Amino acid sequence: MDARPRARPGLLRRRPYLRRVWLSEIVSLLGDWMSLVAVSLLALGDGSGVVALALVMVGHHLPIALFAPVAGVLADRLDRRWLLVVTSVVQGVLTLAMAGAVVLGSVAAVQVLVFVRASVGALRFPVQSAVLRHVVEEDELLEANAILSATWSVMLAVGMAAGGAIAALGPTTALVLDAASFGLGALLLGGLPPMVAEGRPAEGGVASAIASVRRDLALAWRHAWERPRLLAAVLAKTPVHLANGGALLLLNVIAAQRAFAGTAALTLGLMQCVRGAGTGIGPLVGVALVRRGVRGEVAAAAAAWTAFGGIAAVALARHWHWAVLLGVAFVWGLGSGANWVLSSSELQRLSPDRFVGRLSAVDNLALTIGLCATMLGGAVVAERIEAPASAAWIGLGAGVLAWIGLEWMLRRRAAATGAAELAVAELGATEVRSPQETGSSGAPETELSLPPETERR
Numbered sequence: 027m028d029a030r031p032r033a034r035p036g037l038l039r040r041r042p043y044l045r046r047v048w049l050s051e052i053v054s055l056l057g058d059w060m061s062l063v064a065v066s067l068l069a070l071g072d073g074s075g076v077v078a079l080a081l082v083m084v085g086h087h088l089p090i091a092l093f094a095p096v097a098g099v100l101a102d103r104l105d106r107r108w109l110l111v112v113t114s115v116v117q118g119v120l121t122l123a124m125a126g127a128v129v130l131g132s133v134a135a136v137q138v139l140v141f142v143r144a145s146v147g148a149l150r151f152p153v154q155s156a157v158l159r160h161v162v163e164e165d166e167l168l169e170a171n172a173i174l175s176a177t178w179s180v181m182l183a184v185g186m187a188a189g190g191a192i193a194a195l196g197p198t199t200a201l202v203l204d205a206a207s208f209g210l211g212a213l214l215l216g217g218l219p220p221m222v223a224e225g226r227p228a229e230g231g232v233a234s235a236i237a238s239v240r241r242d243l244a245l246a247w248r249h250a251w252e253r254p255r256l257l258a259a260v261l262a263k264t265p266v267h268l269a270n271g272g273a274l275l276l277l278n279v280i281a282a283q284r285a286f287a288g289t290a291a292l293t294l295g296l297m298q299c300v301r302g303a304g305t306g307i308g309p310l311v312g313v314a315l316v317r318r319g320v321r322g323e324v325a326a327a328a329a330a331w332t333a334f335g336g337i338a339a340v341a342l343a344r345h346w347h348w349a350v351l352l353g354v355a356f357v358w359g360l361g362s363g364a365n366w367v368l369s370s371s372e373l374q375r376l377s378p379d380r381f382v383g384r385l386s387a388v389d390n391l392a393l394t395i396g397l398c399a400t401m402l403g404g405a406v407v408a409e410r411i412e413a414p415a416s417a418a419w420i421g422l423g424a425g426v427l428a429w430i431g432l433e434w435m436l437r438r439r440a441a442a443t444g445a446a447e448l449a450v451a452e453l454g455a456t457e458v459r460s461p462q463e464t465g466s467s468g469a470p471e472t473e474l475s476l477p478p479e480t481e482r483r
Contacts, residue, residue: 050210094152
């Protein structure tokens with residue numbers, strides 16, 4: 027027999043269902059980024075100013091927060107494959123409606139449809155996070171998240187650059203291409219097998235899931251609250267996205283004011299392309315550090331502060347040479363991308379499958395509220411004092427304060443949890459309970475939240 031070691035196939039080659047999810051992301055993200063450039067520049071061109079731009083950007087993001095609780099519960103109760111397919115089809119139809127609104131010259135209708143489409147798309151984030159548990163093994167989650175994050179970044183770069191070029195032909199073209207991408211994504215996702223949460227068969231229908239949102243979210247939050255490491259993963263993105271909100275607004279303003287690539291569309295596309303390259307490389311650096319023995323929390327802290335530093339540099343360098351501006355945007359992307367992948371992988375690894383959809387929804391809820399708050403707050407201040415950079419500084423200050431507050435809270439939770447576990451251990455050593463006392467006869471059926479050391483994943 028040949029004793030020579032054989033090369034292990036890449037993750038995408040040996041996991042065909044992951045490959046389908048990955049390909050659907052490629053086509054969907056390419057269309058999304060192209061249309062985002064077109065719609066953002068449409069808002070700026072309408073003459074309403076920075077606040078109008080912020081409203082369009084919030085319209086892309088706020089529904090994720092508003093509908094995240096429902097999305098998370100649906101992801102843990104229904105077939106995740108079916109949810110992804112239906113979401114893609116509905117988003118494609120709404121995107122065609124946006125193209126029709128542009129043809130009719132109704133910017134207000136475009137903004138409403140952006141909000142409705144994003145509301146439907148809110149379902150995608152927790153569902154996709156939960157789907158990864160079905161298509162790869164636990165020890166492959168970090169690599170799978172890195173692949174999807176790198177894909178997000180590459181398509182951000184390519185889509186923004188393409189969007190800048192296609193915007194010259196008009197936003198209608200970009201929106202029609204985006205609608206086609208949703209259709210192709212639905213075809214790819216339709217080849218996945220049924221994916222119901224492990225240990226929790228599909229319960230009732232959509233109405234039943236919506237009715238149980240409050241109870242189901244409370245159970246998931248209690249599970250995370252009792253486990254500080256999982257709680258840290260759920261909330262890790264929020265400080266960075268508080269900082270991102272004002273900085274993303276500033277990036278659009280810089281493109282409109284300087285246009286160093288020839289036009290505002292091409293300039294915005296180029297800057298987002300470079301930032302996207304950073305968000306792709308950052309996770310690879312973070313994964314490499316963890317595999318070399320750096321503790322996950324240290325790598326996550328380094329990622330957050332790299333993002334903070336990059337945002338501060340963008341605010342300072344907005345009038346400097348364009349090459350310097352692109353360089354600091356790349357650093358910003360490095361930190362932001364690493365923060366996303368490290369925290370997402372940890373959440374998926376530490377959370378039982380029956381909770382992962384809801385905890386991913388809480389993650390998206392917190393980070394999106396932060397992003398939208400600093401976008402709107404920064405836009406109002408920047409327009410009032412006529413200083414666009416103030417939006418970035420407001421977001422950065424909020425992000426740093428949130429990071430410090432989160433660290434303080436997590437240390438207190440760790441201390442409280444450790445003391446509780448010690449008390450339980452001491453009590454167990456002095457008490458002996460009979461089998462009758464520990465039986466489950468007559469107990470109401472409920473979701474159990476087991477101690478971390480006995481949780482089966």
